[in-house]
Amino acid sequence: MSDYRVLPSVEQLRQRPGVQALVRQFGHGAVVEAIRAETDALRQQMGAGTTVPGLGAAPMGRDAAAEVIEARLAARLREIFRSSLRTVINATGVIVHTNLGRAPLSPAALAAVTCAGQRYITLEYDLERGARGHRDEHAEPLLCRLTGAESAVVVNNCAAATMLMMAALASGREVIVSRGELVEIGGGFRVPEVMAQSGAILREVGTTNRTRASDYAAAISDRTALILRVHRSNFTIEGFTEQPSLEELVAIGRERGVTVVEDLGSGNILGGLAGATALGGLRLDEVPGLEALLRREPTVQASISAGIDVVCFSGDKFLGGPQTGIIVGRRDRVQLVRRHPLMRALRVDKLTYAALAGTLTEYAAGRARESIPVVVMLARTPAQIEGRARRLADALRASGDYDTEIIDGRSTVGGGTSPGLTLPTRLLALTHRSLSPDSLESALRRLDPPVIARIDGARVVLDLRTVFEDEDDVLIGGLLTIR
Secondary structure (H helix, E strand, O other), X not given: XXXXXXXXXXXXXXXXXXXXXXXXXXXXXXHHHHHHHHHHHHHHHHHOOOOEOOOEOOOOOHHHHHHHHHHHHHHHHHHHHOOOOOOOEEOOOEOOEHHHOEOOOOHHHHHHHHHHHHOOOOOOEEOOOOEEOOHHHOOHHHHHHHHOOOEEEEEOOHHHHHHHHHHHHHOOOEEXXXXXXXXXXXXXXXXXXXXXXXXXXXXXXXXXXXXXXXXXXXHOOOOEEEEEEEOOOOOOOOOOOEOOOHHHHHHHHHHHOOEEEEEEEOOOOOHHHOOOOOOOOOOHHHOOOHHHHHHHXXXXXHHHHHOOOEEEEEXXXXXXXXXXXXXEEOHHHHHHHHHOOHHHHHOOOHHHHHHHHHHHHHHHOOOHHHHOHHHHHHOOOHHHXXXXXXXXXXXXXXXXXXEEEEEEEEEEEEOOEXXXXXXXXXXXXXXXXXXXXXXXXHHHHOOOOOXXXXXXXXXXXXXXXXXXXXXXXXXXXXXHHOO
């Protein structure tokens, strides 16, 4: 039988220098709880006659038992306190990866968040009057400057923006929308269901593939509050199709006295600034596929310029900022949205405002190409990506564990943006000498930080378009540990 008297007490373990260091890191209560759990685990292991790793079959003394428990404590506590939100290396080539947090924030946005989080700020305080102010006015000047809109408000995501917009402008009345635009977005949220929650009444017009301006005009009645245009951001309709222009919808709305609104989803302001400073002088034809992408993805500026009364879009997709739903448009229409009771339920906090303002400032200052990660990744050329991939390939081949090849591939914007449009890239294709593609892909996810890759055919492929340059050495080091 095992002699359980060799097991140290909780107090004896707590006095060990290594355990005291854990107390300072994780707290007294958590460490005591972990000590008891590891002592019980060792007691059961001894009772079952199982060999304790590192000690062989020799009788265990109290010091040896204490060392075993202490060694296990750190691992247990790290696992208990490990956040479920972990940093990963995105090697998928999907720039706005919905499952990986969408858009990474720029250094300027992160600095603004740090400042807002560490100190008191004027979230709802008017310095000029020395009295309470309004949080919903933050970021409005920058949004108006960049989009050409008269007014703007911010809520917590684009679905919320759509619902609030319709609740404020169309509750109890009809909203006309094309059947071909009744989309379902990520997570199973459907436009008709969002509309129903707003209190608006859906009025479908046209067919799935063809809707004409005359269909909208014929559907207008004294019950009509809005004409709604929805960007089909996550699918395309090809072939025998028809869709009225923004100008046609605006003309109908003006003639019949109906407000025209648009859910753009992706939040592309970059394409509307391509001729200005946001791309830092980059010629679009320098990046294969980028010009076609920017010209096809509708811009907020184009919608405002065409006369759309209210436009809503996401802040964490093409824009490259924090998760937000942004509403811009005519001052009188946006003011109704701002005053709606739901605004308080859907408003954003100080950290989100700070991150959004930091992001928008980079666009306004013409630094987006160098500082907004989404824009940086969009602007990478296949040649630039290949140069980095070859460096990784050389290091991996030298290890003797990998066969490597640089092959053509396609990167995607992701996040329900630009369906069917991709950017040419160069992929690092990997074959491990002793692991199958599935096993290698799984091993990559177990690294610290985990690496998220994909399998193409019989090989794991890495697209460095979405890997930060300072992650290259970390990626090499992780790959070299896989055996």
